[in-house]
Amino acid sequence: MNILVLIKQVPESQATRMDESTGTIVREAANSVINPLDLHALECALILREQSDTTVNLDCLSMGPPAAVSVLKEAIALGADQGYLLSDRKFAGSDTWCTARTLAAAIAKIGSYDLILCGERATDGETGQTGPALAAMLDLPVLTYASAISRSAGGWRVRRMLEDGYETVETTGPAVVCVLKEASVPRLPTLAGKRRARAASCRVIDAAELGIDPADTGLNASPTRVVSIFRPNHLKHSERLSALDPAGVERAVEKIIAIFRQKGVL
Amino acid sequence: MNSAHQGIWILAEQSQGRIDPVSYELLGRGRILADKRKHPLTAVILGAELPDSELQQLIARGADRVLHASAAELAIFTPEPYSACLCALIQEEKPEILLAAATSSGRTVMPYIAGKMRLGLTADCTDLDIEADSGLLLQTRPAAGGNIMATIKTPTERPQMATVRPHSSRPAEPNSDRPGEICRWEPPAALLSSRVRRVSFERAPDARGIQDAEVVIAVGRGIKKAENMSLARKLAGLLDAAVGASREAVDRGWAPYSGQVGLSGKTVSPKVYLAAGISGAVQHLAGMQTSDTIIAINTDPEAPIFQYSELAICGDLFTILPLLTDKIAASRKQS
Numbered sequence: 228m229n230i231l232v233l234i235k236q237v238p239e240s241q242a243t244r245m246d247e248s249t250g251t252i253v254r255e256a257a258n259s260v261i262n263p264l265d266l267h268a269l270e271c272a273l274i275l276r277e278q279s280d281t282t283v284n285l286d287c288l289s290m291g292p293p294a295a296v297s298v299l300k301e302a303i304a305l306g307a308d309q310g311y312l313l314s315d316r317k318f319a320g321s322d323t324w325c326t327a328r329t330l331a332a333a334i335a336k337i338g339s340y341d342l343i344l345c346g347e348r349a350t351d352g353e354t355g356q357t358g359p360a361l362a363a364m365l366d367l368p369v370l371t372y373a374s375a376i377s378r379s380a381g382g383w384r385v386r387r388m389l390e391d392g393y394e395t396v397e398t399t400g401p402a403v404v405c406v407l408k409e410a411s412v413p414r415l416p417t418l419a420g421k422r423r424a425r426a427a428s429c430r431v432i433d434a435a436e437l438g439i440d441p442a443d444t445g446l447n448a449s450p451t452r453v454v455s456i457f458r459p460n461h462l463k464h465s466e467r468l469s470a471l472d473p474a475g476v477e478r479a480v481e482k483i484i485a486i487f488r489q490k491g492v493l
Numbered sequence: 494m495n496s497a498h499q500g501i502w503i504l505a506e507q508s509q510g511r512i513d514p515v516s517y518e519l520l521g522r523g524r525i526l527a528d529k530r531k532h533p534l535t536a537v538i539l540g541a542e543l544p545d546s547e548l549q550q551l552i553a554r555g556a557d558r559v560l561h562a563s564a565a566e567l568a569i570f571t572p573e574p575y576s577a578c579l580c581a582l583i584q585e586e587k588p589e590i591l592l593a594a595a596t597s598s599g600r601t602v603m604p605y606i607a608g609k610m611r612l613g614l615t616a617d618c619t620d621l622d623i624e625a626d627s628g629l630l631l632q633t634r635p636a637a638g639g640n641i642m643a644t645i646k647t648p649t650e651r652p653q654m655a656t657v658r659p660h661s662s663r664p665a666e667p668n669s670d671r672p673g674e675i676c677r678w679e680p681p682a683a684l685l686s687s688r689v690r691r692v693s694f695e696r697a698p699d700a701r702g703i704q705d706a707e708v709v710i711a712v713g714r715g716i717k718k719a720e721n722m723s724l725a726r727k728l729a730g731l732l733d734a735a736v737g738a739s740r741e742a743v744d745r746g747w748a749p750y751s752g753q754v755g756l757s758g759k760t761v762s763p764k765v766y767l768a769a770g771i772s773g774a775v776q777h778l779a780g781m782q783t784s785d786t787i788i789a790i791n792t793d794p795e796a797p798i799f800q801y802s803e804l805a806i807c808g809d810l811f812t813i814l815p816l817l818t819d820k821i822a823a824s825r826k827q828s
């Protein structure tokens with residue numbers, strides 16, 4: 228059985244720096260990490276491998292700058308078998324359609340998978356669109372918001388978190404599954420794992436080797452265009468109340484009730 | 494290619510044959526865009542045979558036309574039949590814009606359609622407008638945990654597609670005199686096959702989705718222990734509110750993950766968000782800063798959350814919440 232985990236490299240801190248003049252995000256390669264939810268996806272894959280009676284081959288695939296090889300190595304340290312990095316300036320600026328298209332082209336090239344796992348969303352672009360778009364391109368069903376995953380008779384059994392509860396669904400074959408934090412608790416790398424990762428080499432694939440049509444990848448091929456980026460202004464002009472004595476508490480409570488009434492919720 | 498595409502569509506949602514209120518928010522948004530573009534507004538709804546009386550609601554709230562794809566297989570959301578039916582309708586009717594709610598189903602089916610049809614899709618928009626000269630849809634959305642906002646366009650591909658964050662706008666008001674047309678369509682069996690089957694469904698014990706609640710009472714590490722959660726629950730019960738929590742409270746097992754608000758939890762924007770004993774870390778703010786009104790209760794006068802609150806109360810939640818609950822309970826008894 229073959230499982231693929233999609234891994235995105237993201238800036239570690241949410242305090243993204245922005246170049247206000249050009250409206251682009253300044254990325255500092257130094258503090259890039261695995262997208263947190265992708266660690267949960269990887270952990271799900273590791274558990275499925277441990278539970279399986281047959282041999283499971285666990286690959287990881289990332290599209291990003293050359294430095295993104297470090298997140299693949301981290302995945303190998305945690306137990307993944309092989310890492311593939313799609314890296315080429317021609318891929319840069321891809322929106323979710325082009326990202327999914329490029330990933331799909333790579334998957335067609337590197338192997339056939341019984342399960343493709345990704346995170347529900349990445350912490351930077353945060354669209355959550357890559358997984359479903361990829362599934363559509365590979366003509367596979369997609370199961371989003373997965374909070375648990377296990378094998379079923381012919382495919383996978385997935386518990387999904389919806390607005391009003393949890394549904395359990397089963398697939399009849401391969402699928403793309405996008406996982407939530409709830410799906411697993413990521414392990415820490417072992418010393419042996421780290422050693423293995425250091426020795427491992429990831430395969431880097433560029434646009435030429437991938438053979439992707441330039442009309443399908445990168446900024447210019449992307450259907451969507453970011454036309455401006457700005458900082459939201461959520462800072463509010465607050466009314467401050469001190470409620471450190473009984474009279475203050477009373478005033479605060481009255482004020483809260485007044486807001487509830489004004490908003491029509493009481 | 495562009496001029497062949499006409500009409501503004503919204504994807505309405507239903508559960509158990511009843512229209513979900515989030516559909517009315519989309520109609521409010523769609524009506525504004527339709528008027529600016531001078532295009533008709535269509536509400537598309539998939540489900541098992543919905544009665545006219547229910548579909549009329551969509552007309553009353555702003556749709557010029559309701560397009561209902563009805564089949565038993567569409568009773569609940571499954572990605573493949575939903576996307577196959579919508580792709581067929583898009584190909585047939587060529588709308589210029591399609592909006593859906595950024596719900597678990599909208600955020601699944603829309604990128605699936607985009608993937609199939611090579612369309613541009615903007616996620617989780619909080620603001621939509623029409624650009625004056627070009628007539629293009631301007632889609633504004635938060636990203637990077639709410640640290641930045643981006644405005645996005647889809648210059649060429651049609652329809653232009655966006656998912657819209659629930660509760661980021663008011664629902665359209667009903668007007669039962671509005672005229673409108675109802676079209677029913679029974680999709681062919683080929684569009685209804687699915688490789689995914691629902692085997693069971695458990696309604697969440699706190700069945701009210703936190704993202705649907707008009708009021709959220711959220712607590713953090715300041716609540717100190719699981720037993721104290723009843724303070725939040727009691728108040729929430731009186732207000733028909735949902736209980737939310739910071740990650741600190743969830744990780745300690747005081748509150749369920751389904752109530753976690755923030756970057757790695759849910760995004761909410763209720764009418765009132767009351768945060769008690771929550772410091773206001775950027776990852777928490779990411780999940781609630783678009784709330785209409787934020788009230789914060791914190792013992793620390795320097796708590797960052799105060800900067801994001803309309804009402805900042807420096808005080809002890811253990812004295813304030815019980816008194817607030819008592820007063821509201823008492824006012825209820827009187828009326």
Ligand SMILES: Cc1cc2nc3c(=O)[nH]c(=O)nc-3n(C[C@H](O)[C@H](O)[C@H](O)COP(=O)(O)OP(=O)(O)OC[C@H]3O[C@@H](n4cnc5c(N)ncnc54)[C@H](O)[C@@H]3O)c2cc1C
Nearest residue numbers: 233290322323345346348349352353354355356357615616
């Ligand atoms: C501010 C901003 C706003 C944007 N808004 C939009 C938008 O509305 N629509 C749009 O189409 N594009 C948008 N983009 C572009 C989008 O971020 C990129 O296309 C990006 O490649 C996908 O990122 P994401 O963070 O949205 O990923 P998500 O779709 O949130 O990622 C989900 C999962 O997909 C997998 N994955 C994602 N990217 C990769 C990768 N490069 N390699 C391997 N696995 C991956 C991971 O498993 C990840 O957990 C935006 C970009 C910026 C900077």
Ligand SMILES: Cc1cc2nc3c(=O)[nH]c(=O)nc-3n(C[C@H](O)[C@H](O)[C@H](O)COP(=O)(O)OP(=O)(O)OC[C@H]3O[C@@H](n4cnc5c(N)ncnc54)[C@H](O)[C@@H]3O)c2cc1C
Nearest residue numbers: 713714715739740755756757758770771772776777792810
């Ligand atoms: C990748 C990542 C993702 C994350 N995702 C999330 C997320 O989704 N949601 C989230 O919430 N966090 C998230 N976090 C964690 C976040 O950084 C904070 O650690 C967390 O929000 C803090 O929770 P808190 O405010 O309850 O706790 P604290 O920061 O410890 O604050 C407790 C507050 O309670 C106040 N207090 C104490 N006693 C009282 C009292 N008697 N009355 C009133 N006030 C009192 C204190 O003054 C303090 O301000 C994430 C972090 C990372 C790195």
